[in-house]
Amino acid sequence: MELIDGNQIAAAIAAELKAEVAAIQGRKPCIALVRVGEDPASVSYVKKKEKTAAEIGITSRIILPPVTISQPELFALLDALNADPDVDGILVQSPLPKHIDEVATFRRVSALKDVDGFNTLNLGKVAQEDDTGFVACTPAGIMELLRRTGVDLKGKHVVVVGRSLIVGKPIALLALQKKAGANGTVTICHSGTADLPALTRQADVLIAAIGRAEFVTAAMVKRGAVVIDVGINRVADPSKKNGYRLTGDVHFPSVAPLAGKITPVPGGVGPMTVAMLMKNTVKAFRLRAGQ
Amino acid sequence: MELIDGNQIAAAIAAELKAEVAAIQGRKPCIALVRVGEDPASVSYVKKKEKTAAEIGITSRIILPPVTISQPELFALLDALNADPDVDGILVQSPLPKHIDEVATFRRVSALKDVDGFNTLNLGKVAQEDDTGFVACTPAGIMELLRRTGVDLKGKHVVVVGRSLIVGKPIALLALQKKAGANGTVTICHSGTADLPALTRQADVLIAAIGRAEFVTAAMVKRGAVVIDVGINRVADPSKKNGYRLTGDVHFPSVAPLAGKITPVPGGVGPMTVAMLMKNTVKAFRLRAGQ
Numbered sequence: 001m002e003l004i005d006g007n008q009i010a011a012a013i014a015a016e017l018k019a020e021v022a023a024i025q026g027r028k029p030c031i032a033l034v035r036v037g038e039d040p041a042s043v044s045y046v047k048k049k050e051k052t053a054a055e056i057g058i059t060s061r062i063i064l065p066p067v068t069i070s071q072p073e074l075f076a077l078l079d080a081l082n083a084d085p086d087v088d089g090i091l092v093q094s095p096l097p098k099h100i101d102e103v104a105t106f107r108r109v110s111a112l113k114d115v116d117g118f119n120t121l122n123l124g125k126v127a128q129e130d131d132t133g134f135v136a137c138t139p140a141g142i143m144e145l146l147r148r149t150g151v152d153l154k155g156k157h158v159v160v161v162g163r164s165l166i167v168g169k170p171i172a173l174l175a176l177q178k179k180a181g182a183n184g185t186v187t188i189c190h191s192g193t194a195d196l197p198a199l200t201r202q203a204d205v206l207i208a209a210i211g212r213a214e215f216v217t218a219a220m221v222k223r224g225a226v227v228i229d230v231g232i233n234r235v236a237d238p239s240k241k242n243g244y245r246l247t248g249d250v251h252f253p254s255v256a257p258l259a260g261k262i263t264p265v266p267g268g269v270g271p272m273t274v275a276m277l278m279k280n281t282v283k284a285f286r287l288r289a290g291q
Numbered sequence: 292m293e294l295i296d297g298n299q300i301a302a303a304i305a306a307e308l309k310a311e312v313a314a315i316q317g318r319k320p321c322i323a324l325v326r327v328g329e330d331p332a333s334v335s336y337v338k339k340k341e342k343t344a345a346e347i348g349i350t351s352r353i354i355l356p357p358v359t360i361s362q363p364e365l366f367a368l369l370d371a372l373n374a375d376p377d378v379d380g381i382l383v384q385s386p387l388p389k390h391i392d393e394v395a396t397f398r399r400v401s402a403l404k405d406v407d408g409f410n411t412l413n414l415g416k417v418a419q420e421d422d423t424g425f426v427a428c429t430p431a432g433i434m435e436l437l438r439r440t441g442v443d444l445k446g447k448h449v450v451v452v453g454r455s456l457i458v459g460k461p462i463a464l465l466a467l468q469k470k471a472g473a474n475g476t477v478t479i480c481h482s483g484t485a486d487l488p489a490l491t492r493q494a495d496v497l498i499a500a501i502g503r504a505e506f507v508t509a510a511m512v513k514r515g516a517v518v519i520d521v522g523i524n525r526v527a528d529p530s531k532k533n534g535y536r537l538t539g540d541v542h543f544p545s546v547a548p549l550a551g552k553i554t555p556v557p558g559g560v561g562p563m564t565v566a567m568l569m570k571n572t573v574k575a576f577r578l579r580a581g582q
Contacts, residue, residue: 120412120421121415123419127418128394128414129456154483155485157490165419169464170418172479176460185478185480185484187477188467188476188477193476
């Protein structure tokens with residue numbers, strides 16, 4: 001069994017981006033990070049993104065509207081960022097307060113600055129195999145993990161557990177593309193699948209993104225399979241100071257001995273998400289600059 | 292074995308649309324049918340669409356630019372139709388002449404009038420389960436065939452053979468949606484799939500859209516499966532006056548006795564495509580009129 005080290009791969013990508021950004025003359029790529037309110041998880045995510053941007057040499061502009069901001073005010077703020085020539089990428093940190101329509105907000109971000117890849121047009125481009133758009137960071141990160149650990153999906157059966165808009169569907173579409181590294185045969189399972197273990201046991205590459213702690217057990221995995229764990233779940237653990245531990249959608253202790261390769265949680269897919277956000281920001285800069 | 296009669300179901304849809312259109316006061320829905328040049332298949336397809344529109348009471352506007360039209364001229368023509376308040380839907384008949392970029396042309400049609408469902412935004416909406424867009428006519432027609440013959444995909448394994456942008460991918464996304472009639476588990480296979488028969492034999496619902504005559508044989512089908520044949524292939528047949536016969540992607544004589552339900556070719560999916568184009572046109576009219 002080989003452990004796929006997401007921290008190491010994300011660091012390698014950051015180093016590549018740093019060299020790339022250093023070579024850019026004049027104005028550097030800039031990402032606007034919009035965080036509404038003071039949700040503690042959001043505070044820490046945005047801090048991490050700001051820090052990674054700084055390490056790479058990407059300018060970040062932190063915008064912190066109060067939790068009481070109205071939908072029209074938030075839209076006006078996004079419209080201004082969409083129109084701002086010095087801003088290349090815009091990230092609106094989720095979750096948003098309940099009075100804000102999240103989908104409408106993500107759609108308000110210009111497709112050209114949608115570095116999170118949540119815009120309808122960018123999802124359509126993934127389906128159309130059109131590389132001028134932005135791929136959502138988690139599925140893009142998974143493809144990059146596979147590529148950089150020598151996993152070619154050609155002729156492989158990729159089984160995705162979970163059909164979310166942000167992970168399950170785009171990773172299925174990416175795995176299916178007629179491109180080097182992809183060309184997989186893809187099955188998408190979910191909570192309503194009749195005999196899920198019978199399908200997951202067929203997977204050469206198993207992607208768990210169903211959002212249930214330790215849902216995938218050894219009995220569901222074929223020996224030698226590549227296992228990508230997208231889940232980040234909090235499980236109560238009185239032995240920990242904060243009262244919980246983080247765990248993935250895969251029961252790591254039983255699955256790891258079986259797997260050919262496997263991502264840990266934390267330290268697998270998670271760190272890739274921020275790296276891909278930065279990669280998308282540099283891409284947005286180049287597309288806008290015509291470089 | 293039950294034969295799924297696409298002609299009958301398409302006629303039922305046309306009758307429903309006719310009643311719906313008759314009840315519309317004032318201006319009726321209007322579709323612009325753009326055919327470039329005199330490709331014989333295109334001539335016959337556009338004629339069929341014009342005839343069906345007339346039967347339903349949909350106004351059609353036939354536009355026949357010469358095969359020599361330039362890309363900018365065609366774009367100008369589409370821009371004028373996009374801006375025309377009396378036009379609800381726009382169909383550009385494919386194939387287009389070689390000097391015209393087909394994808395760019397389909398994208399030029401406003402997403403609000405894209406009754407063919409080829410626009411990137413409308414494909415993204417299918418992935419996002421957003422019903423305000425237009426679903427491409429062939430996959431929409433397949434879902435309608437299933438619905439009207441009592442096939443509920445919930446808990447079923449749907450295997451799609453073929454990953455085209457116009458059929459394979461959108462039908463996979465539709466079958467997967469969290470909606471009544473859908474909620475299937477979906478596998479997408481293609482020419483690069485390692486052991487294709489092993490996967491197709493698992494299908495409760497098998498959708499053949501690979502574009503190879505009689506590719507799916509009895510050995511690839513589970514007894515009782517619902518078989519939807521999207522293929523339309525010409526096979527040489529000296530016994531026919533025109534020298535060929537039409538056949539699907541399924542070897543009908545061997546598969547039909549096994550299948551629970553099956554669509555014939557011709558007379559299965561084919562007629563549904565025109566019916567769904569008309570349904571999309573009425574939808575476009577209502578969306579534009581705010582009805």
